[in-house]
Amino acid sequence: EADIYQTPRYLVIGTGKKITLECSQTMGHDKMYWYQQDPGMELHLIHYSYGVNSTEKGDLSSESTVSRIRTEHFPLTLESARPSHTSQYLCASSEYGFRAGELFFGEGSRLTVL
Amino acid sequence: AQSVTQPDIHITVSEGASLELRCNYSYGATPYLFWYVQSPGQGLQLLLKYFSGDTLVQGIKGFEAEFKRSQSSFNLRKPSVHWSDAAEYFCAVDGRDTGNQFYFGTGTSLTVIP
Numbered sequence: 001e002a003d004i005y006q007t008p009r010y011l012v013i014g015t016g017k018k019i020t021l022e023c024s025q026t027m028g029h030d031k032m033y034w035y036q037q038d039p040g041m042e043l044h045l046i047h048y049s050y051g052v053n054s055t056e057k058g059d060l061s062s063e064s065t066v067s068r069i070r071t072e073h074f075p076l077t078l079e080s081a082r083p084s085h086t087s088q089y090l091c092a093s094s095e096y097g098f099r100a101g102e103l104f105f106g107e108g109s110r111l112t113v114l
Numbered sequence: 115a116q117s118v119t120q121p122d123i124h125i126t127v128s129e130g131a132s133l134e135l136r137c138n139y140s141y142g143a144t145p146y147l148f149w150y151v152q153s154p155g156q157g158l159q160l161l162l163k164y165f166s167g168d169t170l171v172q173g174i175k176g177f178e179a180e181f182k183r184s185q186s187s188f189n190l191r192k193p194s195v196h197w198s199d200a201a202e203y204f205c206a207v208d209g210r211d212t213g214n215q216f217y218f219g220t221g222t223s224l225t226v227i228p
Contacts, residue, residue, distance in 0.1 A: 006157075033216075040123070043158075043204070043218040058215070090157055102148070103206075103216060105157035 003027050006091050006106035013081055014114050021076045021109045023091035032074040033103070035090040036060060043090065049074060081113045116141050118205050120219035127195050128227050135190040135222050137205030146208035147188040149179055152221075153201045161203075164188065175199070200226045 004025040013019060025032065030051045035043040045058030049068040063085070064078050074093075078085055088110045092103040117140045127133055139145055146165050150158040162173025169181040179190045188205060205219040 004157075040220060042118070042220045043216075045215055048215070092158075102160055102163060103150075103158070105150075105159070107155070107157045 004091060004093055004104050004106045006089075006109050008109060009107060010110050010112075012112045012114065015080075015082055017081050017113075019078050019081055019111070021089055021091075021111070023074045023076070023106060024072050025074075025093045025104070026072060027093060027095070027104065028071065029093035029095050029104070030071070031094045032068070033092045033094075034058075034064075034066060034074070034076050035092065036062065037088045037090055037108070047076065081111075083113045086111060086113050116145075116207055116217045118207050118217050118219040120203075120205055120222050122222045123220070124223045124225070126225040126227060129197050130194050133190075133192045133195045133199070133224070135203050135205075135224070137188045137190065137219060138186050139188065139205070139207045140186065141207055144183070147179075147181060148206040148208070148216075149173065149177070149188075149190050150204045150206060150218075151175075151201050152204065158204060161190070195224075195226055197226045197228070200224055 007022045032049045034047040036046050037043050044060035046060050046062040047066040049055050055066050064076050066076050088108050090108045091106040094103050119138045148163045149161040152158045161177050162171050164171050164181045172178050177192050202221045202223050204221045206216050
């Protein structure tokens with residue numbers, strides 16, 4: 001079993017609220033990712049990190065922000081949520097080196113913005 | 115640019131029947147290829163991966179996949195499907211020349227009927 005955890009699993013909030021989706025991993029992986037997943041669509045990379053104090057935007061433009069202050073923690077924040085942010089957000093991590101190719105996923109955070 | 119195509123959006127098979135899920139990729143060099151499975155309400159779990167060597171790779175839960183360079187394909191197979199195999203299946207390619215970003219297909223939803 002992968003040791004990567006996301007909270008909350010489900011969140012329903014009103015427009016304009018600030019939200020933070022938490023992601024933690026206990027595997028010591030340097031690389032971490034946030035993907036956005038909508039039904040019938042490929043997973044879209046919105047943020048990634050190579051290590052502490054490293055954050056990069058992914059292919060899909062997102063109004064969210066991330067931080068990487070500790071290796072194990074990679075939270076995603078929306079300052080002012082809107083209905084267009086309704087989606088499932090998946091956090092993942094991977095290890096450098098030969099096994100850099102394998103991603104370990106959390107169970108996801110399903111966000112609904114009313 | 116890297117891309118992954120899963121031409122079948124949805125497949126229905128009878129329990130005990132064989133299964134093949136198609137995946138085609140576009141990549142300039144020999145890719146790292148993966149199949150992931152996502153059960154309802156869960157994150158993605160790695161089924162199998164191809165880095166190099168033997169083009170027929172074995173994975174968990176009785177799945178296998180064959181890399182065919184000439185066809186740019188990496189199809190997933192299982193000789194006898196179980197009801198618990200009902201899930202969403204994603205093919206992915208590791209874009210090693212773009213900072214280890216993964217590119218996922220749109221997924222194939224598998225329904226298993228008794």
